[in-house]
Structure formats: structure tokens, C-alpha cells
Amino acid sequence: xxxxxxxxxxxVTIPPSATxxxxxxxxxEHEVTALPVADGDGRLVxxxxxxxxxxxxxxxxxxxxxxxxxxxxxxxxxxxxxxxDVMTREVTTARPGADVAEVAELMMRTRIxxxxxxxxxxxxxxxxxxxxxxxxxxxxARIRDDVLAALAEFGAGAPFDVSVDDGAVELRGAAGEPxxxxxxxxxxxxxxxxxxxIRPVGP
Numbered sequence: 001x002x003x004x005x006x007x008x009x010x011x012v013t014i015p016p017s018a019t020x021x022x023x024x025x026x027x028x029e030h031e032v033t034a035l036p037v038a039d040g041d042g043r044l045v046x047x048x049x050x051x052x053x054x055x056x057x058x059x060x061x062x063x064x065x066x067x068x069x070x071x072x073x074x075x076x077x078x079x080x081x082x083x084x085d086v087m088t089r090e091v092t093t094a095r096p097g098a099d100v101a102e103v104a105e106l107m108m109r110t111r112i113x114x115x116x117x118x119x120x121x122x123x124x125x126x127x128x129x130x131x132x133x134x135x136x137x138x139x140x141a142r143i144r145d146d147v148l149a150a151l152a153e154f155g156a157g158a159p160f161d162v163s164v165d166d167g168a169v170e171l172r173g174a175a176g177e178p179x180x181x182x183x184x185x186x187x188x189x190x191x192x193x194x195x196x197x198i199r200p201v202g203p
Contacts, residue, residue, distance in 0.1 A: 004096035006135050007117050007125035013038040016084030023083050024053050034114035037087045046087035093118045138192035140164040146190045167194035174201045
């Protein structure tokens with residue numbers, strides 16, 4: 001499966017000049033956990049996450065503590081005011097035609113929660129952990145329907161029976177090797193497919 005088939009698009013961006021509170025409201029309104037930061041030309045200049053925006057936004061309530069706790073924000077300390085002050089400037093990105101499995105592995109290895117997707121200089125989407133979970137949550141019946149549709153669209157559906165068990169697709173049919181190879185590739189493009197196996201059926 002390719003990144004463009006799993007990413008969230010169109011993408012919501014924010015300028016570095018926006019205030020932290022404005023960015024927090026955008027996160028809340030769109031139910032996302034990070035925002036690509038774009039300059040006036042729409043070019044990616046950073047990414048800002050929930051954690052970036054929340055840092056320093058809350059002060060300790062004196063009613064909760066008898067004395068100040070280490071690490072709490074001192075009263076009167078100004079919070080960061082603009083997205084450009086708190087955003088991450090070194091951003092890991094992906095291309096729409098990249099393999100989701102490779103990007104997901106990178107995200108897990110580096111603990112990155114969201115990856116902006118660039119088509120040339122244009123920000124065309126965001127691939128987040130939530131997007132990956134949504135792909136894996138697709139039910140077997142829907143996956144089977146999508147596999148059958150993909151095979152039918154390319155004229156490769158008739159020779160195969162399709163079954164799906166927990167995202168694992170099995171194709172059964174008496175088609176020749178070239179048709180089996182094409183059917184396997186088509187099935188792997190369907191979101192939610194974990195692996196594909198082909199069981200030839202004799203005459």
C-alpha cells in the first residue's frame with residue numbers, strides 16, 4: 001500500500017506567525033495531533049505537535065501544592081507566543097508513492113507521530129499513527145470487497161476466489177503464473193492487507 005492511500009488529505013497547515021493558542025484551537029477543531037508549518041508560499045518550514053504547543057501553557061495551581069515543585073513553570077514566566085518559536089524545524093517527510101510499511105517502520109523506530117507528505121514542494125497530506133491504526137482497523141469483509149474490486153477493475157477477478165482472515169488475503173484459482181503475479185500485486189495495494197498468498201487450484 002502506498003502513502004497516498006493512507007494519508008489524511010487535504011492537509012491542514014499553520015503559519016509560523018500564528019500564536020500558540022491559535023494553533024491549539026486548530027488542533028482541537030480538526031482532531032489532529034500535529035500540524036505542518038508552512039510559509040507564505042505554502043512551503044514546509046517545520047511541524048508543530050501537541051507537546052510543542054502545550055509546553056509552558058499551564059502554570060502550577062498554588063492550591064494543589066504546599067510548595068513549588070521542581071520543573072513547574074515559575075509565575076510570571078512568559079509562554080512561547082508563536083508557532084515559529086516552538087515548532088520542530090528538521091522534519092521527516094514522505095512521498096505519496098512511498099511504501100506505507102517503510103514509513104510506518106521509520107515512524108515506530110524514531111517515535112515520530114506524524115509525517116508530512118510532499119509532492120515536490122507541495123504539502124499534499126499527513127501520515128499519522130491514527131491513519132495507520134485506521135488502515136489496520138478495516139474489517140475483513142471490506143478488505144475482501146476491495147480486493148475483488150481491484151481484481152475486477154484490471155480484468156483479473158474471474159479466475160480467483162478471495163478469502164480474508166485478519167487482513168491476510170488468500171487467492172485461489174487456476175490462473176497461470178503471469179495472472180497470479182498480477183493478482184498478488186493488485187491485492188497488496190488494498191489498504192488493510194497484511195500479506196497475500198496464492199493457492200493454485202488444479203484442473
